[in-house]
Amino acid sequence: MKTVLPNGDFEGCIDTHMSGWEEKHRQPINNLSTEEFARCYYVGYELQETPEEKILRKFNYMSAEGWDNYIDGMLYVLDELNIKIKGIK
Numbered sequence: 766m767k768t769v770l771p772n773g774d775f776e777g778c779i780d781t782h783m784s785g786w787e788e789k790h791r792q793p794i795n796n797l798s799t800e801e802f803a804r805c806y807y808v809g810y811e812l813q814e815t816p817e818e819k820i821l822r823k824f825n826y827m828s829a830e831g832w833d834n835y836i837d838g839m840l841y842v843l844d845e846l847n848i849k850i851k852g853i854k
Contacts, residue, residue, distance in 0.1 A: 775806060817850045824853050 782802045786794050794802065804810075814822065820839070827835045840854060 778806065779803065821850055821852045824850075 779799065779802070782794065782797075782799060786792055797805065820843075824836065824839055827839070843850065843853065
């Protein structure tokens with residue numbers, strides 16, 4: 766979190782957070798409450814992938830490794846369930 770915050774200035778960041786982040790790359794931080802923001806700042810945080818992101822990551826790994834049979838299986842299941850994931854076929 767400190768890497769995305771200006772100068773690591775916590776008080777200034779709290780003030781900015783309360784009024785709202787304007788920079789496009791920081792706007793997702795606006796979704797956090799002030800309490801959540803402070804907790805992330807002091808304790809840290811871990812980004813969680815969506816199920817689609819997990820599937821895409823696994824698909825890309827299998828593609829890079831040349832696991833064509835597994836890729837075919839994934840594509841079959843996604844097609845049967847009518848699931849579309851950006852970046853996969």
